[in-house]
Amino acid sequence: MSFKSALESGKFTVTAEVGPPKGTDIKKILHEAGMLKGKVDALNVTDNQSAVMRINSMSFCKLLLDMGQEPILQMTCRDRNRIGLQSDLLGASILGIKNVLCMTGDHPNAGDHKEAKPVYDIESVQLLQVVDGLNNGRDLMGNDLQGATDYYQGAVVTPEANPIEPQMMKFEKKVKAGAKFFQTQAIYDIDKFKVFMSDARKFPVKILAGLVLLKSAGMANFMNKFVPGITVPQELIDELKAAGKEKALDKGIDIMARHIRQLKDENICDGVHIMAIGAEDKVPAIMERAGLL
Amino acid sequence: MIITKKRDFKDLMENLRNYKSFFLIGCSECASLCGTGGEPELAAMKEALEAEGKTVTGTLLPKTGCQTLGTKIELKKDKEACAKAEAIIVMSCGAGTQSAVEIFPDKPVFPSNDSLFLGNMTRFQMFDERCSLCGKCVLDKTGGICPVTACPKGLLNGPCGGTDNGKCEVSPDIECAWVRIYERMKKTDQLEDFKKVLEPKDWSASRKPATLNTRDKKEEKK
Structure with missing residues (x-):
């Protein structure tokens, strides 16, 4: 079943994420992707995440397709203008890529080419409009296409953004611009997430809760301090600490599995997006403990 | 105003190495307020150049350095001093420098400042960029705060x-423009406009080199 059909059928849908490496040696990522085959409904392929230059998303999406896996092409507006973005969207479409996640993209300041000229010719909301246009056979300028695309397009939202009001207004703009599904920034507080969902449920879109695997108490503290829009509650940090250094990762897997169970059992959202960040090999264990395999 | 910053004096001296005598041009507008090309800076530059063994044949603080014709007229009284100078140093912005380039077709012209941005003076000699001169203003839709900038x-x-x-996310020293816009539009009861999707920007409106002629065409013929 395709990612789109899975979500639309009401199945609790699972996506995970892989980040192509910097350089042409792809043994590791192929192995990780292979481990997830038949387990997740789709795999996001990041687009130069954190503005660090790597293999582009489209090429690795094509390799996934060849392996019989369903990719979600992540597309940011940082590195390409409206001509480049549309051209790549047409190109990805003829390769058979069906899903695209539209994002603005981290600023080059975060990455390893800080002197780069940031593009941002258009941004996430407008990129969603572009995809909608291409799906309907016309480009951004209204020119007719010789053959339309058929994308299932999604976007991101930060449920714990502070302040939340402008974030929710942007969420609504993304829905209007044609987003069909959302993968959220990492959430750790399910009660807070329920509040977000009670708002989000008013719109005809599918929501996958973003979950980042906690590998240690130190990592949780780091995210609280430095990653905007992510808050790891103190109870979880205490749990990781109590587990001790060697068992912290295992505890992190437990915590995520527990969250997935709750999200699914209480029918809080439509699925989860698992971000293991360097521990992709742990995704099957997470899914097993969550009762998804 | 155009915000300028003094270039490193050593770099300036490197540019001037082949010349001995100079005429200095400042500007009474932006560069005076920036402390890069007013009366005190002209005097200091003269002193510094003389300390390096150079000669300053004269100085002018024009009313508006980027007003090419006006500056040319103001320079008439300094005709002799200009003639004696081997090169011109302009202590204003890139526009002022290029006025001098137009006025002096036969002399080298050197800038003593870097031109940074169109800025607001928030306090004495403190400047913030608020407008990018993008060619199509969005302030009517963004609560008067420019997100492009x-x-x-x-x-x-x-x-x-x-x-x-x-x-x-770029720096904790930068206030999030969109949070500022949200807070302001909330206060001014304009949040309905905040909800409207703004279309991709027409960047052709800021294509370079820009030019504008607002003269009446009939008047031009006369």
Whole structure:
């Protein structure tokens, strides 16, 4: 079943994420992707995440397709203008890529080419409009296409953004611009997430809760301090600490599995997006403990 | 105003190495307020050049350095001093420098400042960029705060995921433009406009080199 059909059928849908490496040696990522085959409904392929230059998303999406896996092409507006973005969207479409996640993209300041000229010719909301246009056979300028695309397009939202009001207004703009599904920034507080969902449920879109695997108490503290829009509650940090250094990762897997169970059992959202960040090999264990395999 | 910053004196001296005598041109407008090309800076530059064994044949503080014709007229009284100088040093912005380039077709012209941005003076000699001269103003739709300038990504439809307690992901010294816009539009009861999707910007409006002629065509013929 395709990612789109899975979500639309009401199945609790699972996506995970892989980040192509910097350089042409792809043994590791192929192995990780292979481990997830038949387990997740789709795999996001990041687009130069954190503005660090790597293999582009489209090429690795094509390799996934060849392996019989369903990719979600992540597309940011940082590195390409409206001509480049549309051209790549047409190109990805003829390769058979069906899903695209539209994002603005981290600023080059975060990455390893800080002197780069940031593009941002258009941004996430407008990129969603572009995809909608291409799906309907016309480009951004209204020119007719010789053959339309058929994308299932999604976007991101930060449920714990502070302040939340402008974030929710942007969420609504993304829905209007044609987003069909959302993968959220990492959430750790399910009660807070329920509040977000009670708002989000008013719109005809599918929501996958973003979950980042906690590998240690130190990592949780780091995210609280430095990653905007992510808050790891103190109870979880205490749990990781109590587990001790060697068992912290295992505890992190437990915590995520527990969250997935709750999200699914209480029918809080439509699925989860698992971000293991360097521990992709742990995704099957997470899914097993969550009762998804 | 155009915000300028003094260039390193050593770099300037490197540019001037082949010349001995100079005429200095400042500017009474922006460069005076920036402390880069007013009366005191002209005097200091004269002194510094003389200390390096150079000669200053004269100085002028024009009313508006980028007003090419006006500056040319003001320079008439300094005809002799200009003739004696081997090169011209302009202590204003890149526009002022290029006025001098036009006025002196046969002399080398050197800038003593870097031109940084169109800025607002927030306090004495403190400047912030608020307008990028993008050619198509969006202030009517963004509560009077320009996201093209104030947001490092120039976003037009709300904050990105990098916003954090009103701060920007690029630097905690930058206030999130879209949080500022949201707060202001909330206060001014304009949030209905905040919800409207802004279309991609027409960047052809800021294509370079820009030119504008507002003269009546009939008048031009006369």
